[in-house]
Amino acid sequence: MPQTTNEYLLILPFLVLSAGIIVSLCVELFFRKGKELLPYLSIALFLIVAYLSVGQIYEKNVLFGGMLITGGIPAIFNLLFAAAGVLVMLNSIGFLKKYGFYHGEFYLLTQLSVLGMMLMAGSGDLVTVFLGLELMSIPFYVLVGMNRKKVSANEAAMKYFLLGAFATGFIVYGIALIYGIMGNTSLIDLTENFYIYSENIIFITGFILILIGFSFKIAAFPFHMWVPDVYQGAATNVTGLMSTMGKSAAFSVIFILLTAVFMNDAGSKLGNYFAVIATLSMLYGSIVALSQNNLKRMLAYSSISHAGYMAIGLAAGNKAALAGIMFYLAAYTFMNLGAFGIISIIEGEEDKQTDLNSYAGLAKRFPFLAGMMALIMFALAGIPPMAGFFGKYYVFISAIQSNMTWLALVGILSSVISVYFYLRVVVYMYFKEPGEEISVKSDYSAYAAVIFAGILILSLGLFPDTFLSVIEYIISV
Amino acid sequence: MNSIPIEYYLILSAFMFSIGVTGVLIRRNAIVVFMSIELMLNSANLTLVAFSSYLGNPIGQVFVFFVMTVAAAEAAVGLAIIIAIFRNKLTVNIDEINIFKW
Numbered sequence: 001m002p003q004t005t006n007e008y009l010l011i012l013p014f015l016v017l018s019a020g021i022i023v024s025l026c027v028e029l030f031f032r033k034g035k036e037l038l039p040y041l042s043i044a045l046f047l048i049v050a051y052l053s054v055g056q057i058y059e060k061n062v063l064f065g066g067m068l069i070t071g072g073i074p075a076i077f078n079l080l081f082a083a084a085g086v087l088v089m090l091n092s093i094g095f096l097k098k099y100g101f102y103h104g105e106f107y108l109l110t111q112l113s114v115l116g117m118m119l120m121a122g123s124g125d126l127v128t129v130f131l132g133l134e135l136m137s138i139p140f141y142v143l144v145g146m147n148r149k150k151v152s153a154n155e156a157a158m159k160y161f162l163l164g165a166f167a168t169g170f171i172v173y174g175i176a177l178i179y180g181i182m183g184n185t186s187l188i189d190l191t192e193n194f195y196i197y198s199e200n201i202i203f204i205t206g207f208i209l210i211l212i213g214f215s216f217k218i219a220a221f222p223f224h225m226w227v228p229d230v231y232q233g234a235a236t237n238v239t240g241l242m243s244t245m246g247k248s249a250a251f252s253v254i255f256i257l258l259t260a261v262f263m264n265d266a267g268s269k270l271g272n273y274f275a276v277i278a279t280l281s282m283l284y285g286s287i288v289a290l291s292q293n294n295l296k297r298m299l300a301y302s303s304i305s306h307a308g309y310m311a312i313g314l315a316a317g318n319k320a321a322l323a324g325i326m327f328y329l330a331a332y333t334f335m336n337l338g339a340f341g342i343i344s345i346i347e348g349e350e351d352k353q354t355d356l357n358s359y360a361g362l363a364k365r366f367p368f369l370a371g372m373m374a375l376i377m378f379a380l381a382g383i384p385p386m387a388g389f390f391g392k393y394y395v396f397i398s399a400i401q402s403n404m405t406w407l408a409l410v411g412i413l414s415s416v417i418s419v420y421f422y423l424r425v426v427v428y429m430y431f432k433e434p435g436e437e438i439s440v441k442s443d444y445s446a447y448a449a450v451i452f453a454g455i456l457i458l459s460l461g462l463f464p465d466t467f468l469s470v471i472e473y474i475i476s477v
Numbered sequence: 478m479n480s481i482p483i484e485y486y487l488i489l490s491a492f493m494f495s496i497g498v499t500g501v502l503i504r505r506n507a508i509v510v511f512m513s514i515e516l517m518l519n520s521a522n523l524t525l526v527a528f529s530s531y532l533g534n535p536i537g538q539v540f541v542f543f544v545m546t547v548a549a550a551e552a553a554v555g556l557a558i559i560i561a562i563f564r565n566k567l568t569v570n571i572d573e574i575n576i577f578k579w
Binding site for chain 2: 127130131138141142145148149151152154155156158161162168170172173175176177179184185228229232
């Protein structure tokens with residue numbers, strides 16, 4: 001096998017991150033000041049991963065007998081995870097010290113979960129999907145409950161754990177059924193013979209069980225019950241981490257499972273499943289978010305409705321949808337990380353300052369933060385020059401191409417509803433008199449994270465073609 | 478000697494899986510819910526092993542090892558979380574663990 005050394009060079013992003021995790025563990029263990037160093041080490045690791053992934057974008061390789069795929073769409077996802085990881089780390093440096101759960105393990109677990117996400121995005125086999133999923137989820141359970149003296153964090157962790165493990169049960173049983181029909185667990189075989197296998201009732205049952213499991217992970221409607229509680233109860237930077245990167249990773253697996261559908265522009269019987277999920281998630285998320293006063297909880301419901309918009313693309317099931325969802329995921333990741341970054345700067349001890357009232361008159365006290373928050377809220381609502389608009393636009397276009405105009409109309413209706421609760425935040429910040437004094441500790445690295453997120457949102461919004469043409473080129477190859 | 482037909486295994490594991498799902502949905506004790514989840518994972522393992530022996534290839538059995546390893550890791554984290562909540566609230570009943578409401 002002349003390929004062998006080459007294969008190890010190609011998985012260098014994974015190897016670097018794995019080595020970095022071990023080094024971080026040792027640093028945390030043996031140096032008293034180690035945890036001061038860890039965020040910078042993590043940022044360096046994520047930047048190396050990003051650099052290596054950029055180099056791989058245009059060369060797609062199938063490695064280790066079809067277990068792992070590098071380059072192409074996985075490389076773009078790795079880039080997204082690495083960029084989001086850097087933002088989360090910047091956000092966490094000051095945040096962890098502020099609210100009394102300053103443990104070095106936070107950085108270690110974040111790195112582990114990013115490694116899991118990269119495995120998920122690059123998986124070429126159901127074994128890799130399962131291992132990547134668990135490598136991502138188990139650190140998430142710990143991260144949510146890390147502040148173990150706080151009852152709300154405990155409760156969030158327990159709900160997340162029980163429902164996450166429940167979803168895993170569905171996924172494993174689905175994989176078992178698919179394995180029985182295919183005789184192997186290769187996703188390449190699954191893609192090539194998808195339309196032959198999908199005549200088989202047991203195969204389709206297994207496939208739908210897997211999709212149900214991942215619907216939990218993307219927080220779509222009938223499987224959303226954990227989302228608001230977990231997003232509210234977890235520490236704000238952890239919420240940012242799992243609401244954006246966790247969702248992107250789950251979508252990356254759905255892409256791989258549905259590659260056959262996307263590449264043939266054909267749609268499938270599964271289109272109906274996704275159409276139902278999309279409609280319910282969009283409307284439920286938008287309508288319930290109207291009545292929320294807690295900003296974290298409001299963003300949780302908005303996250304459900306965003307999952308709905310992206311599921312429109314899954315229902316459409318064509319190449320344009322694939323590109324559209326990838327764009328949407330990138331935009332959504334940076335919008336949400338920016339929003340949670342600002343919330344983490346403003347919130348005080350015990351999450352007291354996450355209510356809308358704390359944001360009243362923010363423009364007078366912190367004009368910069370208020371301006372960034374307004375920008376992000378406009379972007380989430382989908383006001384044109386921002387990234388969120390183009391995400392929705394591309395997804396809706398793909399639905400119309402697949403003769404699902406009604407679904408796009410539901411999406412537009414839901415966006416109109418959602419403008420109300422996004423702009424309510426802006427109204428509170430700019431047109432309300434300040435209420436009781438809020439205390440905000442300045443935290444420059446978190447400011448940097450918010451600024452980066454803002455720049456990325458604007459640049460994705462102003463130059464959507466640059467990003468989209470890369471994705472479309474990769475898909476067409 | 479005739480071996481047991483594959484259908485028997487599949488029906489048994491589907492039955493186990495249903496018991497697990499029902500348990501998660503109707504039981505109120507976090508530990509029992511967790512046990513039901515383990516039952517779901519084990520039903521998947523049974524399916525994998527049955528198919529593996531029926532098809533005569535080892536992929537399914539290898540997968541079962543991965544599932545068992547991951548389930549052990551998950552159990553460690555899950556029980557730690559349940560202990561943490563018991564220390565704070567002195568209960569593991571899901572209905573009483575309800576600070577969040579909309």
